[in-house]
Amino acid sequence: MLRTPAKLLSVATAGVLATMALTACAGGATGPADGAKRVDGGTIEYAHQQEPACVFGGWIEQAYLSYQVLDNLTSLDEDGTPVPWLAEEWSASDDGLTWTFTLKEGVEFTDGSPLTAEAVAYNFDHWLGGGNSTAQVWLDGYYESAEAVDDQTLVVNLSAPYPRLADNLTQSYFAIQSQEALETRTAEENCEAPIGTGAFVVEEWNRGENIVLTRNDDYTSWPANAKHEGPANVERINWRFVADGTTRTSALRADEVDALYDVPAIEWEGLDTAGFDLAKYVTPGRPQQLSFDTVEGPFVDENVRKAFAYSLDRETLVETIGKGVIPFEGNGGVSQSTPGYSQKAADAYSYDIDKANELLDTAGWTETDADGYRTKDGETLDVTLPYGAGSIINAEGASILQGVQEQAKEAGFKVELIPVPQSEFFAGAYSTPEERDISAGYWTAVTAGILHINWRQNLPDSPNYNNDAFYNDPVLEDLILAANSEADLDAQNALYAEAQEYIADHALSIGLYDRLSSLAVSPYLKDVWQENAQGGPVFHDAYFVE
Amino acid sequence: MTLQQKVPVTPPAARSRKNVVAPWGLGAALAALLFFVAALVAPQVLATHDPYALDLANALQAPSLAHWFGTDESGRDLYSRVVWGTRDSLLIGIGATAVSLTIALILGAIAALAGKYVAGTVNRVIEVLFAFPTLLLALLLVTVIGPSAFSQVFAVGVGTSPGYARMIRGQILSAKNSGYVEAATALGHSRGRILRHHVIPNAIRPLVAVIALSVGQSIVWASSLAFLGLGVAPPSPEWGALLDAGRLYITQAPWLTVIPGLVIVTLAIAATTIGKHIQASLEKGEK
Numbered sequence A: 001m002l003r004t005p006a007k008l009l010s011v012a013t014a015g016v017l018a019t020m021a022l023t024a025c026a027g028g029a030t031g032p033a034d035g036a037k038r039v040d041g042g043t044i045e046y047a048h049q050q051e052p053a054c055v056f057g058g059w060i061e062q063a064y065l066s067y068q069v070l071d072n073l074t075s076l077d078e079d080g081t082p083v084p085w086l087a088e089e090w091s092a093s094d095d096g097l098t099w100t101f102t103l104k105e106g107v108e109f110t111d112g113s114p115l116t117a118e119a120v121a122y123n124f125d126h127w128l129g130g131g132n133s134t135a136q137v138w139l140d141g142y143y144e145s146a147e148a149v150d151d152q153t154l155v156v157n158l159s160a161p162y163p164r165l166a167d168n169l170t171q172s173y174f175a176i177q178s179q180e181a182l183e184t185r186t187a188e189e190n191c192e193a194p195i196g197t198g199a200f201v202v203e204e205w206n207r208g209e210n211i212v213l214t215r216n217d218d219y220t221s222w223p224a225n226a227k228h229e230g231p232a233n234v235e236r237i238n239w240r241f242v243a244d245g246t247t248r249t250s251a252l253r254a255d256e257v258d259a260l261y262d263v264p265a266i267e268w269e270g271l272d273t274a275g276f277d278l279a280k281y282v283t284p285g286r287p288q289q290l291s292f293d294t295v296e297g298p299f300v301d302e303n304v305r306k307a308f309a310y311s312l313d314r315e316t317l318v319e320t321i322g323k324g325v326i327p328f329e330g331n332g333g334v335s336q337s338t339p340g341y342s343q344k345a346a347d348a349y350s351y352d353i354d355k356a357n358e359l360l361d362t363a364g365w366t367e368t369d370a371d372g373y374r375t376k377d378g379e380t381l382d383v384t385l386p387y388g389a390g391s392i393i394n395a396e397g398a399s400i401l402q403g404v405q406e407q408a409k410e411a412g413f414k415v416e417l418i419p420v421p422q423s424e425f426f427a428g429a430y431s432t433p434e435e436r437d438i439s440a441g442y443w444t445a446v447t448a449g450i451l452h453i454n455w456r457q458n459l460p461d462s463p464n465y466n467n468d469a470f471y472n473d474p475v476l477e478d479l480i481l482a483a484n485s486e487a488d489l490d491a492q493n494a495l496y497a498e499a500q501e502y503i504a505d506h507a508l509s510i511g512l513y514d515r516l517s518s519l520a521v522s523p524y525l526k527d528v529w530q531e532n533a534q535g536g537p538v539f540h541d542a543y544f545v546e
Numbered sequence B: 001m002t003l004q005q006k007v008p009v010t011p012p013a014a015r016s017r018k019n020v021v022a023p024w025g026l027g028a029a030l031a032a033l034l035f036f037v038a039a040l041v042a043p044q045v046l047a048t049h050d051p052y053a054l055d056l057a058n059a060l061q062a063p064s065l066a067h068w069f070g071t072d073e074s075g076r077d078l079y080s081r082v083v084w085g086t087r088d089s090l091l092i093g094i095g096a097t098a099v100s101l102t103i104a105l106i107l108g109a110i111a112a113l114a115g116k117y118v119a120g121t122v123n124r125v126i127e128v129l130f131a132f133p134t135l136l137l138a139l140l141l142v143t144v145i146g147p148s149a150f151s152q153v154f155a156v157g158v159g160t161s162p163g164y165a166r167m168i169r170g171q172i173l174s175a176k177n178s179g180y181v182e183a184a185t186a187l188g189h190s191r192g193r194i195l196r197h198h199v200i201p202n203a204i205r206p207l208v209a210v211i212a213l214s215v216g217q218s219i220v221w222a223s224s225l226a227f228l229g230l231g232v233a234p235p236s237p238e239w240g241a242l243l244d245a246g247r248l249y250i251t252q253a254p255w256l257t258v259i260p261g262l263v264i265v266t267l268a269i270a271a272t273t274i275g276k277h278i279q280a281s282l283e284k285g286e287k
Helices: A005-024 A060-069 A117-131 A133-139 A179-184 A187-192 A245-253 A265-273 A302-310 A314-321 A353-362 A395-411 A422-426 A450-455 A474-485 A489-505 B023-041 B078-113 B116-131 B134-145 B149-176 B179-186 B191-204 B207-227 B239-249 B255-286
Strands: A043-048 A074-076 A082-084 A087-092 A098-103 A143-150 A153-158 A200-206 A210-215 A236-241 A259-261 A277-282 A285-292 A374-376 A382-388 A414-420 A438-444 A509-513 A516-521 A543-545
Touching: A043 A245, A060 A200, A060 A210, A060 A236, A082 A087, A098 A117, A117 A133, A117 A143, A117 A153, A117 A179, A179 A187, A245 A259, A245 A265, A245 B239, A265 A277, A285 A450, A302 A353, A302 A395, A314 A395, A314 A509, A353 A395, A382 A395, A382 A422, A382 A438, A395 A414, A395 A509, A395 B239, A438 A450, A450 A474, A450 A489, A474 A489, B023 B078, B023 B255, B078 B116, B078 B149, B078 B207, B078 B239, B078 B255, B116 B149, B134 B149, B134 B207, B149 B191, B149 B207, B179 B191, B207 B239, B207 B255, B239 B255
Parallel strands: A043 A236, A043 A259, A382 A414
Antiparallel strands: A074 A082, A087 A098, A098 A153, A143 A153, A200 A210, A210 A236, A259 A516, A277 A516, A285 A438, A285 A509
16 A cells, blocks of 8 residues: 555656556557468457447448348449349339349358348338338338349339439348348347358357457358458457557557557557558548537527538638548538538538627627627527537547537537437437537438438428438428439439538538548458448458468 | 543554655645645636637647647647646545545444444445445446536545445444543443544544545546546546546647646645645644
8 A cells, every 4th residue: 555655656657657658669560571471260350449239230330240240232332333242133113113133042141041032021121110220211201112023033112213222222221131030039139149141140249348250151142342252261350349549559559459440530640650551431421510400599590500600610620630531521411422412512611700700690699798608688609519429429529529619619609518428329318409409420321312311301290300400391301302213313413412502501500520430450461441331341351461 | 630530532543654744745745735726716827828728720739838738639728727627626526525424424423323223234235335346336326327527526425435434433433432431431421422522523533634535536536437438528627537538649649648647646645645644643632
């Protein structure tokens, strides 16, 4: 036990020196020698940031995992076109209402049951019945039925044309599971270890620690864009959950892990210089953005929303904290990697404090209190901004939000940041107009069809809980619906762009930064790549060299 | 000499070298405490910058004459944030100590003075609480209540109370079974008077030193919770929150974690030193 201040001081000094020493020894891989020999088998030690509740589900963190064990009908190629995976080919009828998929032959789920059109049709109904919340909201309003014509032929009937169906099916929310497993196993079993046709199977899940995935030696259904044919090269993946970015990076540098997800921006340059392979994928879909509550509180007034947007120097903020790794995003509708992106919408608001003040004056927020916050009829311009801390917004995002809070203060906004723990956030905390004024978050997608999910009206007979601005506008919805069903790609993109500009014009949402999927990989592990639909790691092709 | 004169007010306690605080140590501790109290009362006098003001052009600057403790990822001046964070950190530490000792006094007194069954039950409660490590118990409470300054105070207060409750129980029992209480009983003093004049004062006196020690310890526990993201809301410069915010940058900007860490250690050492000095003075007075 420490007894004297001198001893305590010496321990403290030792602690500081140890910290300095630790931070100084930021080592790293130098890379394999030329002509390094390929090694078959082995275990990939992979450090991932977040642990979802189930392997399969409607969150991108689940998609990353389920990609390893489940296959989809289609896969997205580098150029953004869907290529065969479990479906060898597909076509849509002239009216766009009937899609026919021809499945690969001889594919088996890892429980031994065959991949049939009937099993796939069952999966469609399973998603729509609540089996996957994200697949459900994508197909809702379009899907009518799925039928097996024969073992290999599946017909999907739609109520309205949806020309980008095959593109959307590349996301792991639409991964195919064994019908037998879904029907006979418990929900918990299917949650922890879903049965698919994928390159790996779930061996065990130690909650809070890791998931062990082992190779499916009978794998036959790799996608057309895989880098090799046949089962995975490695025997096992130890998918560890390491929430702290510094710890993940240190583990990679210390050779404790072979790859990590979500490279902290501050570590990017150092890892690059040290010879690690870095990959960055700007997720298409909704960027990290701020949606304003349009039915309760000060942001009901469009002038106040615009004033908030003008009060922020978002670009400098993101560039500084993101270290040039995290891209600034001005567009609140979709990110810059999304087809149909509107630069005009992205450029709608830049920092202009005079304009912000003028708009607030017009809105009647003319007085200021002793702390410099605007007031109106004795009420402070107080706005709440809850965010999913650690789950939806990572540490860098939290710093950016603190910057937003401070910048908005200059115009007289008093922003209250409320970090919400993951469990509370996903349980629906701060989801009503009374509970929040600004909603922060993203939603990944492969097309601008995400606008339909985020901006479809929330009506009593057709609720939409994903309309974060609580904005019911038939004009905007009709524009998005027209885009969704437009077969001509250019015309579709033009309609989606128009919808983004509408969102910007009314300051319903403003962008902050683009969400990234990033990887840092040891130079001794080759052919790890990011799949093109969501940017998750693909380990099926990976192999070690020595 | 009368029997009354033989009843000591306080039992003699052994004095040992371990409680002796070197004068320079006490001086340094008092100086540190003075600085922290000044930062608590008038942070605007000590701070050199607005603790919340962004200076994006000067993000992640190492300590310098312009920024004594350097700047964080948004260019905020770390020294000024540490100064302004003193209020949150100290108030949380003092609040948690108050909660802890209040609970401890109630539980400890009941465990020592109540009847067999009530005392037995309270003792079991203390033992069950004692079985949980302090941080685990605090974590559990914050998870249930939700993160905030209040929950930090409450959780740390409850988390640290079982140890103090047990200590207070021991003190009361020791006083209750002492010779001077026996003597007072023999002299026909009432139970209430014995409690008021002998048992309670003798049991409480050592707590004066414990309070000083406990404040420092509570700040460390509260900072631990904030470090885990279970403290006050951002962008509060509470010291644990500063540590938490700095850890992402530890390899490139170690001052963001090392300096708040050192500040926490400094306050804990100062509080401990002063506590020990008080304890030593009390013991000396008893001689």
